[in-house]
Amino acid sequence: MKTRVGIAGYGNLGRGVELAIRQNPDMELIGIFTRRDPASVKTLTGAPAYRIEDAETMKDQIDVMILCGGSATDLPQQGPQLAKNFHTIDSFDTHAKIPEYFAAMDKVCKEQKHISIISVGWDPGLFSLNRLYAESVLSNGKTYTFWGKGVSQGHSDAIRRVKGVKNAIQYTVPVEQAIEAVRNCENPELTTRQKHLRECYVVAEEGADLAQIENDIKTMPNYFSDYDTTVHFISEEELKRDHASMPHGGFVIRSGKTGLQEETNQVIEFSLKLESNPEFTASVLVAYARAAHCMAQEGMCGAKSVFDVAPAYLSAKSGEELRKELL
């Protein structure tokens, strides 16, 4: 029996989920649910589009709803709403609000005997898992997370709000020397500036003051002032040609000590090199949709995070197959 999936929200992430489902023969896409006029939505694979308000009427046809809205405004409202009728997966990533969101989802889920796995993706998600495994194994140690090289949507948006800027893309770049120091078990204390660089590609409006734009970006508090930031002015054509993809990635590294005098160095490293951030995040969501369906069939309910999901649930393979092929 296939896992029948619905997608709520059809931006980059929703499209990624649509494509990821196609790669998993045990999963089936029932439809896209959107706030737009469904007739205006052309899906990548020809999947049918429905009004999000009509989702409830299809609840018997859908095993898991994957929520592909944004964390700022969509998910806090849609999450608890959709969890009333569906098991759900989402990639909620407003870190400070996770406790509140988890509590809201948990309440609805327990009332309705649904399961919702929140904050799924790569960070939060696979990176979180690796922080947990590494810390649990190496009690005496220190974990570092580096992001990039990759596009930060939030920082790109911040640049676009600068006066005289027409368009922009910002790359977060991890500092290679810092990563090497961590790998070499030097346990460095790293400032914000020492961990990441910020590279900005900016399309200026005609006649704009470039020096002023560069200064406005570099001195912007929170976003840029604590970093070594470089600004490159390019044409709209160059931006479209060279900066249209959404690569990302990063590193979770823990170095720890074991032994009689805690003198033995041990290093655990996890890294991702992604040509498309939304397509990869979508692939993680789909694996957790499989898990949610399976856990729900076993009678589990409530809000969960990746920490609560036994790895075997992510795979379509049986326990015997997993032990034979992967253990």
Next chain:
Amino acid sequence: MKTRVGIAGYGNLGRGVELAIRQNPDMELIGIFTRRDPASVKTLTGAPAYRIEDAETMKDQIDVMILCGGSATDLPQQGPQLAKNFHTIDSFDTHAKIPEYFAAMDKVCKEQKHISIISVGWDPGLFSLNRLYAESVLSNGKTYTFWGKGVSQGHSDAIRRVKGVKNAIQYTVPVEQAIEAVRNCENPELTTRQKHLRECYVVAEEGADLAQIENDIKTMPNYFSDYDTTVHFISEEELKRDHASMPHGGFVIRSGKTGLQEETNQVIEFSLKLESNPEFTASVLVAYARAAHCMAQEGMCGAKSVFDVAPAYLSAKSGEELRKELL
């Protein structure tokens, strides 16, 4: 309440577990259980030693028994025996016999309502987990495992059986170009020879025929004949001075494709760089002992592998703390 641990078997791994327990304030070592005369065993931390036959009489004082015997002969006999009286953790790693061992442990565990997590460590163990996560997320892809640089006990033993050899250490070394090809998403088909090199450090007996020894090693079927093998003759002093530690490590890398035409490259990589293989393996065992204790308290029973353990069980932290600090 602390998790009270017993250690069955006191070799390198058992000593590693003894030290790892000390690094976890929520764990308590009750005693070492050995086939030797306990009076002859001097433990690293002063933990008491008992006869393995007396373990049963202490079953009410021990929450989890960590089995530190070998996979060839110790565990197949000790595992089912000790699982009658204890929740257990072991690092059983004879891959072909895992189904048989799992079945034997599962039978005893279900009869006694015990939990036994088998094949815990880094491979099998953390590497297995990463193979599972990576394959579940990137359905269309290929996973590669490289080992080393590290000491292979089996290969070192094989050299020691060669005529004229007094002592030896063998390092398994991954081929850097092969790793790079995998990271670059070339999906290479790699032969045994293309994945790993074998470096041997050999102490010859006085007057031995060195050319003959080198030839005997390099042509040894299964162990060396399929590899590029180098043989270095060194003195017993050099062996003791330069090759006494037991480093190891390796890489699990999956590259996969996503997207409309499956044209987008995505790479997931996990790696370990360990100065002491047994101390690290022991640290993994101790984290899973915590999990076993917790899962048993929730009423779970039966044989398990790392695939069946939700990550949160490995940590002493609460769900709230994990979501706040690590998600």
